[in-house]
Amino acid sequence: MDSPTRRPRTRIQQEKRELILEAALEVFSANGFRGATVDQIADAAGMSKPNLLYYFRSKEDIHVTLMQRLLDTWLAPLRELDDIGDPMTELRSYIRRKLEMARDFPRESRLFANEILQGAPRVMPMLEGELKALVDDKVEVIKGWMRAGKIARTDPYHLIFSIWATTQHYADFDVQVRAVLGPDRGADGRFEDAARFLEELYLHGLRPVR
Amino acid sequence: MDSPTRRPRTRIQQEKRELILEAALEVFSANGFRGATVDQIADAAGMSKPNLLYYFRSKEDIHVTLMQRLLDTWLAPLRELDDIGDPMTELRSYIRRKLEMARDFPRESRLFANEILQGAPRVMPMLEGELKALVDDKVEVIKGWMRAGKIARTDPYHLIFSIWATTQHYADFDVQVRAVLGPDRGADGRFEDAARFLEELYLHGLRPVR
DNA sequence: CTAACGTTTGTCCAATCGGTCAAAATTTGC
DNA sequence: GCAAATTTTGACCGATTGGACAAACGTTAG
Structure with a gap:
């Protein structure tokens, strides 16, 4: 029931979310919100775009968390x-x-x-x-x-x-x-x-x- | 032969280019380069997108001029x-x-x-x-x-x-x-x-x- | 082993993007 | 007034975008 985008429960969710936020910081800071693409962030985090969107509801969700x-x-x-x-x-x-x-x-x-x-x-x-x-x-x-x-x-x-x-x-x-x-x-x-x-x-x- | 994007020759080209640059300043400064769309600029300048692109070769052309x-x-x-x-x-x-x-x-x-x-x-x-x-x-x-x-x-x-x-x-x-x-x-x-x-x-x- | 759960991916989609193009409308030079 | 040049537009294109989804994959507890 609980989506991973709610509250991280497993160790792997905790880790992957950190990984994504670190990658997003890199990409967002260099290109701005609109200049950054989800694909870029996923790439920088070493995962596929759908996988990234499994941990965060949306691009904006990543940004506000950050x-x-x-x-x-x-x-x-x-x-x-x-x-x-x-x-x-x-x-x-x-x-x-x-x-x-x-x-x-x-x-x-x-x-x-x-x-x-x-x-x-x-x-x-x-x-x-x-x-x-x-x-x-x-x-x-x-x-x-x-x-x-x-x-x-x-x-x-x-x-x-x-x-x-x-x-x-x-x-x-x-x-x-x-x-x-x-x-x-x-x-x-x-x-x-x-x-x-x-x-x-x-x-x-x-x-x-x- | 000479495209208007070279050197403005007519009075109308001079005016329209100014109009576009003013609109582009508004849009670019508020949204950044990637955040701004050609349509937005054209809208703000009161003309259609193809018309705008008749006066400037490209979005980047507007930006560098600005x-x-x-x-x-x-x-x-x-x-x-x-x-x-x-x-x-x-x-x-x-x-x-x-x-x-x-x-x-x-x-x-x-x-x-x-x-x-x-x-x-x-x-x-x-x-x-x-x-x-x-x-x-x-x-x-x-x-x-x-x-x-x-x-x-x-x-x-x-x-x-x-x-x-x-x-x-x-x-x-x-x-x-x-x-x-x-x-x-x-x-x-x-x-x-x-x-x-x-x-x-x-x-x-x-x-x-x- | 297997059922349940968590994770990952390939494929797809509608929307939006920058830009093209031919044709229509308008202005200009004579 | 008229032909040539300039200006404007609607329709269209390929590429990219954020995101959806179901199927596949992995892991773990009993």
Whole structure:
């Protein structure tokens, strides 16, 4: 009675679903939702298309499952932003963590970017619910820091947006970054430079230090 | 002999090609290249599909034409970044101009983001040629400012990347920004807040002013 | 062994895709 | 006004798409 697309029961279902999601991440992030085909995903997962559709009801089913899991890990760094500890240090390590995620999980970043670019047709509820709630929460923390004079008084929402933008840029616009920088400096070097720059930017901006 | 897809000769060809490009911008930016259909574009342009294909050889032909035009206007603000005038003022107005473009031409921004996200399959040569050359040029200008002690010594490439990222974010991730901020503040208010925040960030970072 | 259950595949289908083509409708040059 | 050139359209095509389905295959418990 229970279809495998409900709740995985056997070990093999658990494994195959993971395999499919990994393959789908690869294909979706590289081609977008409409650009990806079920055949491509099935190929990448090493199985036939009907077999894949035995584990997931539809192409969209794969995508929403992927997005649901993604958002959790994607927001983890922001969740860790905590009131304990020095504000400036907290923010710096948040930026570093986000930059590390752009380096280590570029496919996840691009998958998310693709979805938002298309108007978030499949994750809008999550944005207005889970995401907004978390951001609102952290904005209060940041406001506290500002009131205490620990960091400059500025717009906390746009502060968070700017951190998202600058860090995810290195995953989403990777080919552009590479095209501009040339092949001289490898991926590690690029992220090292980016980390150093962002630290300086968020610390004291562009005003010359004397 | 000359097909209209070569060089527009008549007034009507000029007009219809413009009409198609405008419609294609709308459709491509909202759905990506593979997500957009020729029928959609033809519909948006108020003509039949075969008629559209009389003015452009193919779907890809429309896209490359669009991208070629786009890159020029897209890079205009950076071209204006000049050695004359106060460096800090120059950078501030570059940021402002880029932010205004994100506000006034979000479709162009999303079209570009879509293309880069997919690995820039149709504009890679432009990135490695035109774009890289321009950035290299402006990086030298910025380095001069740093040597003169006018702005802080930091990585000029990543400075430019960060400006691109923070400004275009408001076009590319618009739905997310709106979802997080809620409906309270209109589009004008959002961009006002963003402009103020970015000015403060690039001026003195997050260090509290006392 | 065998019945029940879970897994895999080959085949097929309707819908949609980008693009062609010949013919009709319209505009233009003289 | 009329012939030539340009513009527009309906009908059509092969390829690809997401998905359905029944039959075959494998596995496991009794």
